[in-house]
Amino acid sequence: MRNVKLFTLFGIPLYIHITFLILPVLFYFNSGPKGVFLVLFVFACVTLHELSHSLTARHYGVQVRGITLFPIGGVASITSYPKKPGQEFLIALAGPMFNIIFTIVLFYPLYRLLGPDIMFRPSLRTWPNTFAYAFWINPMLAIFNLLPAFPMDGGRILRSFLARRLTFRRATEIAVGIGHFFALVFGIAGILQGNIMLVVIAIFIYMAASSEEFQVELMENIKETMGDGDSTSINRP
Numbered sequence: 001m002r003n004v005k006l007f008t009l010f011g012i013p014l015y016i017h018i019t020f021l022i023l024p025v026l027f028y029f030n031s032g033p034k035g036v037f038l039v040l041f042v043f044a045c046v047t048l049h050e051l052s053h054s055l056t057a058r059h060y061g062v063q064v065r066g067i068t069l070f071p072i073g074g075v076a077s078i079t080s081y082p083k084k085p086g087q088e089f090l091i092a093l094a095g096p097m098f099n100i101i102f103t104i105v106l107f108y109p110l111y112r113l114l115g116p117d118i119m120f121r122p123s124l125r126t127w128p129n130t131f132a133y134a135f136w137i138n139p140m141l142a143i144f145n146l147l148p149a150f151p152m153d154g155g156r157i158l159r160s161f162l163a164r165r166l167t168f169r170r171a172t173e174i175a176v177g178i179g180h181f182f183a184l185v186f187g188i189a190g191i192l193q194g195n196i197m198l199v200v201i202a203i204f205i206y207m208a209a210s211s212e213e214f215q216v217e218l219m220e221n222i223k224e225t226m227g228d229g230d231s232t233s234i235n236r237p
């Protein structure tokens with residue numbers, strides 16, 4: 001793991017994983033400056049999404065160690081689980097809410113500026129098409145993150161509902177199981193379409209879902225043997 005620290009936002013350090021640096025170069029050779037603009041815009045949106053989680057978490061007394069951006073998304077590392085399911089629900093919802101609010105605020109002015117023809121034709125052909133492309137990133141991020149499966153925010157929202165009736169461990173197992181199901185669906189779709197990126201995302205989802213289950217089991221075991229344990233690190237996409 002090689003992380004480079006960029007800057008600190010509201011007291012929360014922002015890191016980028018060294019592999020993230022491949023993206024602007026790749027998009028530059030593919031689409032020129034418009035590609036680089038798109039990468040930086042996605043970078044800013046993912047950062048603000050993670051910051052929304054982080055600030056909500058901190059509001060509930062959950063310590064945030066930092067935000068790390070990977071080529072396929074960001075994670076906010078927190079050092080303990082929120083105490084109540086309702087808090088986990090709000091922390092998980094905060095990220096997608098940022099993307100939804102940004103979409104609503106941006107839609108009308110951009111629609112007036114670009115017109116319907118360009119607004120609904122996102123591409124990297126011209127600058128106006130690129131701005132339309134950038135706009136559609138936020139609703140896409142909101143929908144993807146609200147999938148009710150680990151490691152997406154929707155999985156945490158689902159767990160917070162399940163945890164009201166079930167144990168935390170059982171609620172996690174169910175959300176992780178759905179995460180594995182989505183990973184398989186994405187993986188098969190990626191292989192059938194020859195879409196390497198989708199296969200990579202599927203592997204990432206599968207591993208991250210398993211890791212969540214492992215962390216919860218570890219934490220519950222520490223709790224059982226030591227009374228209470230907040231020593232594991234949790235990564236929140």
Ligand SMILES: [Zn+2]
Nearest residue numbers: 095145153237
């Ligand atoms: Zn999120």
